[in-house]
Amino acid sequence: MIESIxxxxxxxxxxxxxxxxxxxxxxxSFALKFALGLSFAFLNxxxxxxxxxxxxxxxxxxFFVLACLLSPPLETICCQWLPIAAVSSYTEKLFxxxxxxxxxxxxxxxxxxxxxxxxxxxxxxxxxxxxxxxxEQSLWQALWITSLIHTIHNIASMILLYSGRFLLNV
Numbered sequence: 359m360i361e362s363i364x365x366x367x368x369x370x371x372x373x374x375x376x377x378x379x380x381x382x383x384x385x386x387s388f389a390l391k392f393a394l395g396l397s398f399a400f401l402n403x404x405x406x407x408x409x410x411x412x413x414x415x416x417x418x419x420x421f422f423v424l425a426c427l428l429s430p431p432l433e434t435i436c437c438q439w440l441p442i443a444a445v446s447s448y449t450e451k452l453f454x455x456x457x458x459x460x461x462x463x464x465x466x467x468x469x470x471x472x473x474x475x476x477x478x479x480x481x482x483x484x485x486x487x488x489x490x491x492x493x494e495q496s497l498w499q500a501l502w503i504t505s506l507i508h509t510i511h512n513i514a515s516m517i518l519l520y521s522g523r524f525l526l527n528v
Contacts, residue, residue, distance in 0.1 A: 364452045371491050376503060379491070383484050383507050388514070390480035418520070425516060430508035431501070437463040437482065438489035438504055439497075452490065459486035481511055 371379060441462050445455040463482030464475045485504050493500035 361451060361453055364456075368452060368491060371487075372494060379488070380503065380507055380510070383488055384510055384514075387481040387484045387507075387511055390484070391477055394477055394480060422516065426509055426512045430512060431505045433463060433466065434485070434489065434501055434505045434508060437466060438486050439501065442486060442489055442493070455490065456483060456486045459483075459489070481508075 371382070374382065438459050441459045442455040445458050449455075460479050460482040463485065464479040467474045467478040470478075485508055488504040488507050489500045491500075492503045
């Protein structure tokens, strides 16, 4: 069932313009992240430590360079290209490479604790989706569009993180 839904959306999203594809995946990634964050809030769970907030204590320019400029292309190579290429050589199904890529991506964010792993799994799923869809056009297309979506996602996340930190300190 999930595989057939994924296949339908896969074939549909391949026809999108790059702009529509990027915007749609960004909206989906924040909607999923927001929904998961709300569920943690309603369950009265969340970060057991402030590791994610502690990252913002580093120099904001350095944090921006690392999170928004260096990490997206490196993580696209390590967490999307390599796992997807490895799994895709064994199966034509969409779900296994998406799942493995998302697990790799989320596990890289363990420095922020289990909450960070859970909250980054779904954007990782969408970054893997981007890579899978755009890889059919070319590897270069998959790398740059996935990295761009990831970069925009991280910039928006940083803005939210810093504005939330600012509001808490006011």
